[in-house]
Amino acid sequence: xxxxxxxxxxxxxxxxxxxxxxxxxxxxxxxxxxxxxxxxxxxxxxxxxxxxxxxxxxxxxxxxxxxxxxxxxxxxxxxxxxxxxxxxxxxxxxxxxxxxxxxxxxxxxxxxxxxxxxxxxxxxxxxxxxxxxxxxxxxxxxxxxxxxxxxxxxxxxxxxxxxxxxxxxxxxxxxxxxxxxxxxxxxxxxxxxxxxxxxxxxxxxxxxxxxxxxxxxxxxxxxxxxxxxxxxxxxxxxxxxxxxxxxxxxxxxxxxx
Numbered sequence: 001x002x003x004x005x006x007x008x009x010x011x012x013x014x015x016x017x018x019x020x021x022x023x024x025x026x027x028x029x030x031x032x033x034x035x036x037x038x039x040x041x042x043x044x045x046x047x048x049x050x051x052x053x054x055x056x057x058x059x060x061x062x063x064x065x066x067x068x069x070x071x072x073x074x075x076x077x078x079x080x081x082x083x084x085x086x087x088x089x090x091x092x093x094x095x096x097x098x099x100x101x102x103x104x105x106x107x108x109x110x111x112x113x114x115x116x117x118x119x120x121x122x123x124x125x126x127x128x129x130x131x132x133x134x135x136x137x138x139x140x141x142x143x144x145x146x147x148x149x150x151x152x153x154x155x156x157x158x159x160x161x162x163x164x165x166x167x168x169x170x171x172x173x174x175x176x177x178x179x180x181x182x183x184x185x186x187x188x189x190x191x192x193x194x195x196x197x198x199x200x201x202x203x204x205x206x207x208x209x210x211x212x213x214x215x216x217x218x219x220x221x222x223x224x225x226x227x228x229x230x231x232x233x234x235x236x237x238x239x240x241x242x243x244x245x246x247x248x249x250x251x252x253x254x255x256x257x
Contacts, residue, residue, distance in 0.1 A: 060097045065107035066214070068095060069134075070145075077136050084136060085119065089128030102126045110214040144181075144216045146257045148227060151187075151207075152180045153239065154248040159186055164208050167194060177243065179207050187213045190223075192236035204233040207253075217255055227253040 068091060076084040088104045095104075105126050112118075112132060120131040156178040163169045168191050170176060177190040188209035193201045207221040223234040242249050 060095050060100055062103055062107045065091060065104050066111055069111045073134060073136060082136055084134045086132055088130040092128065101128055105130045108132050110211050113215055114212060145218060145255050148252055149255050150182050151251045152248055153177060153190055153251055154243060156186065160210050162210060168208060187217060190239065203235055205236040205239045221253055221255060223253060229254060
């Protein structure tokens with residue numbers, strides 16, 4: 001009897017030990033699962049947060065980037081700096097946008113003057129590392145936006161080859177209706193506005209400035225009779241007729257900021 005009771009006590013002790021072991025294993029497994037769930041939640045928050053940030057990033061345009069560069073130039077001039085170095089990735093970060101490097105790089109190229117330098121570029125030319133050094137001492141005096149500008153329009157031979165629109169391709173060495181500024185530089189070409197759909201602007205004259213003068217004048221200028229962005233527009237046929245008769249036309253117009 002004593003042996004039987006001893007055996008029962010020993011079995012009971014073993015069962016208790018086994019239950020304690022199983023409990024420890026279950027606890028360990030639950031904690032491991034909890035850690036996995038916690039890590040998963042954190043990962044989801046992190047990934048979700050990044051995705052949310054990407055979705056909330058501003059979809060900037062070329063004009064936005066050019067305005068940013070102009071503002072940086074003004075600040076640099078106020079600080080008496082003679083050059084300014086900008087990197088595409090830094091601009092993207094400052095503007096709070098994502099996946100817009102091609103637009104930013106194109107804007108940086110358009111804002112380059114004759115003396116500006118590309119310091120760093122990849123084979124494709126479109127990367128966050130694309131870097132330009134802008135020279136400010138002379139070019140800043142030539143930013144003509146926000147004021148009346150005086151131009152001479154006449155037929156001439158284009159010094160540049162550019163594709164401004166599918167319907168507006170300019171080839172160097174060919175004759176066009178060109179625009180010359182007060183320093184006799186060929187800064188753009190006169191374009192006849194034309195759309196497939198019916199539009200009030202169809203048939204009206206517009207100036208399209210060449211890329212190398214974008215920093216000074218922007219891209220487009222609608223031509224008005226009084227030079228201000230109001231009133232009656234100048235038709236392309238009327239302008240062409242006057243230049244055919246007189247050989248040239250003097251025009252003053254307000255260039256928007």
